[in-house]
Amino acid sequence: MNIRVLSSGLLTTVQDLGRMGMQRSGxxxxxxxxxxxxxxxNLLVGNADDAACLExxxxxxxxxxxxxxxxxxxxxxFGATVNDQPIPAWHAVYVPRGGTLRVGAHGAGCRPYVAVxxxxxxxxxxxxxxxxxxxxxxxxxGRALRTGDVLARGTPSDRSRAxxxxxxxxxxxxxxxxxxxxxxxxxxxxxxxxxxxLDGAQLAELTDESRQRLFDASFRxxxxxxxxxxxLGGVELALRRPLEMLSEGVAFGxxxxxxxxxxxxxxADRQTTGGYPRIAEVAAIDLxxxxxxxxxxxxxxxxxxxxxxxxxxxxxxDDLAQARASIALRFSRGRS
Amino acid sequence: xLRYAPLGDHAIVITVGDAIDEATxxxxxxxxxxxxxxxxxxxxDQVPAFASVVAHYDPAAVAGDAHRVPYDRMVExxxxxxxxxxxxxPQPARLVEIPVCYGGELGPDLTEVAERTGLAPNEVVAIHTxxxxxxYMVGFMPGFAYxxxxxxRIATPRRQSPRTAVxxxxxxxxxxxxxxxxxxxxxxxxxxxxxxxxxxxMSRDExxxxxxxxxxxxxxxxxxxxxxxxx
Numbered sequence: 001m002n003i004r005v006l007s008s009g010l011l012t013t014v015q016d017l018g019r020m021g022m023q024r025s026g027x028x029x030x031x032x033x034x035x036x037x038x039x040x041x042n043l044l045v046g047n048a049d050d051a052a053c054l055e056x057x058x059x060x061x062x063x064x065x066x067x068x069x070x071x072x073x074x075x076x077x078f079g080a081t082v083n084d085q086p087i088p089a090w091h092a093v094y095v096p097r098g099g100t101l102r103v104g105a106h107g108a109g110c111r112p113y114v115a116v117x118x119x120x121x122x123x124x125x126x127x128x129x130x131x132x133x134x135x136x137x138x139x140x141x142g143r144a145l146r147t148g149d150v151l152a153r154g155t156p157s158d159r160s161r162a163x164x165x166x167x168x169x170x171x172x173x174x175x176x177x178x179x180x181x182x183x184x185x186x187x188x189x190x191x192x193x194x195x196x197x198l199d200g201a202q203l204a205e206l207t208d209e210s211r212q213r214l215f216d217a218s219f220r221x222x223x224x225x226x227x228x229x230x231x232l233g234g235v236e237l238a239l240r241r242p243l244e245m246l247s248e249g250v251a252f253g254x255x256x257x258x259x260x261x262x263x264x265x266x267x268a269d270r271q272t273t274g275g276y277p278r279i280a281e282v283a284a285i286d287l288x289x290x291x292x293x294x295x296x297x298x299x300x301x302x303x304x305x306x307x308x309x310x311x312x313x314x315x316x317x318d319d320l321a322q323a324r325a326s327i328a329l330r331f332s333r334g335r336s
Numbered sequence: 337x338l339r340y341a342p343l344g345d346h347a348i349v350i351t352v353g354d355a356i357d358e359a360t361x362x363x364x365x366x367x368x369x370x371x372x373x374x375x376x377x378x379x380x381d382q383v384p385a386f387a388s389v390v391a392h393y394d395p396a397a398v399a400g401d402a403h404r405v406p407y408d409r410m411v412e413x414x415x416x417x418x419x420x421x422x423x424x425x426p427q428p429a430r431l432v433e434i435p436v437c438y439g440g441e442l443g444p445d446l447t448e449v450a451e452r453t454g455l456a457p458n459e460v461v462a463i464h465t466x467x468x469x470x471x472y473m474v475g476f477m478p479g480f481a482y483x484x485x486x487x488x489r490i491a492t493p494r495r496q497s498p499r500t501a502v503x504x505x506x507x508x509x510x511x512x513x514x515x516x517x518x519x520x521x522x523x524x525x526x527x528x529x530x531x532x533x534x535x536x537x538m539s540r541d542e543x544x545x546x547x548x549x550x551x552x553x554x555x556x557x558x559x560x561x562x563x564x565x566x567x
Binding site: 020021022023024025026027028029125126134135137198201246247248249250251252253254271272273278281282283284306307309310311313314317 | 344345355368387390392395473475536543544547
C-alpha cells in the first residue's frame, strides 16, 4: 500500500521511539517529541510500540491511501477529516480505498501524530526509522515530507487486521472505533502547562531570587524553539557566579542555562553532550506537555522528587500496558 | 572513587574525576568498557565524556524489587558491575592518521594563525602534524571528536565572528583545542586545512571516524593528493 502526500504540512517527519546506542558517536536519539502520543497511536492501530509514525508540526499534512487503511491521530488535535468527514483524535479509524486524510492546521497542541497500521516503512538506520534532519539521515531520505512524496506502509499485524476488519463493516465507508484509550492515560495538554522538574546538578548555583522565579514565574515558549530544544523567554535566570563546566552527557528534558540567562529544555533532537550548567530536568511523564507547546504558549514549573517522578512514569507504563492488553483481549475474541 | 548522581529520571551521571587529563580519561574508558561488557537490565545507552559517563536507562526495565525506586536499583547494579574496576584491562588504543591539505582555500585562516602566533605558516603545519592527539570524547554533533594535545605554541583564540557554514572535513584550531568538522556547520574556529576523509558517514558500520580513546596524528598532503583522494 502506498500513502501519497497531497500536501506536506509545515514540518512532517517519520519518527519512532528513537535511535539508542549511538550517542557515544555523537548521534542524537531523535524519535517522537511526544512519546506517549506515539505509543498510544501505535497501540490503537495494533502496531508494535516501535513502529514509525508521522509527526506533524503546527500545520498537518494531507495524505491519500491507495488501499483501505487503519489509522489513528494522537497528540495534538487539529480537527482531522477523512474525505471531509470529521474524525476524532485518539480513535482507530478505518479509511476506505482512495480515502484522503487531512490532519488539519491550528488547534490545541503543536504536534499531531498519524499512526498507520503496519507502520511507515522506511529503512531502519542503526535500529531506528527516526528522521534526523540536521545530518540528513533516517526517515524518508533524512528530510521532512514534501508534497508529492509517496510513502510505503509495513505489513500490518494480525491484531491490526482484526481491528481493521471490525471497523470495515462497509468497506466503502469510514469506520470509527467506539473504544479507545481512556483520557486518564492520555497526556493532559495545556497551552498554559504545569510541568514538573527534578533538581538539576547545578540547581543550587542559581541565585536565591532566580531559584524562586524558576518555580513562581510563567515562562513563554520562544519562537526559536524546535525539535532540538525549547527556549523559554520572559524570565531571566542568573547563577551566583559564572561556572566553567566540562562537557558531558545530557538527557531528554535537561534544562540548561547558557550565559544569556534564557533557559533551554533539550528535546528529541538534542545534542548528546552539553557544557552549560544544568539547573533542572523535566520529569519524563511531563515531556509530552512541553512537546505540545507552541511558540507563545506558557509554561510554569513545580518541583518533584526523583522517587515520585519514577513512580508516575512506571504508573503510566502500567496504564499503557493495560490499555494494550484490553485491546488484545477485545480482538482475540473477534468482537468489536 | 566513582560518584553517582541522577540526570533526570532516565539517566545517571557516573563521575570519575574533575579535570581533563589522561588519568581521568583512562578511568572513563574503564567504566565505559565495563558497561559494554556487562549485561545490565534497563541500560539503553552510554555517553563517555571528559570526566564522566552518562548511563541512560529505562526505569521500567531495571532489575530488582519493584517496590524500590528504579534509580536506587540501577545504582546498585552499576556498583556491582564496577567491582574490581582497577583490574579492568585498557582497550587497545587505535591510531588514526588523518591526511590534511593545509592552507590555501581549504585552510583560509592558516596565515592568520601564523601571524597571531609569530610563526611561519609551514611552522604551524609542522607543529600541528608533529602532535600526538588523544580523542577524549565524541559529542556536540555527530562524529565530533574533542582532541587533547594541541601544542600551546599554535593555540589561537576563536574568531570574533563565526562562519555560517564550515565544510565537512575542515580542520580548525579554537583556543586550546583542535579538531575536524564532521559535517557542514557554523563554526568559530580558525580553519587551517581540510581532510579528504569522510569524518562522519552514516553508510558505514562505524559512522564516526573517531571514537573516544583513539590516538590521532595529522599528516600534510598536497592539494593534488587531496583532489585525487579515493572517495
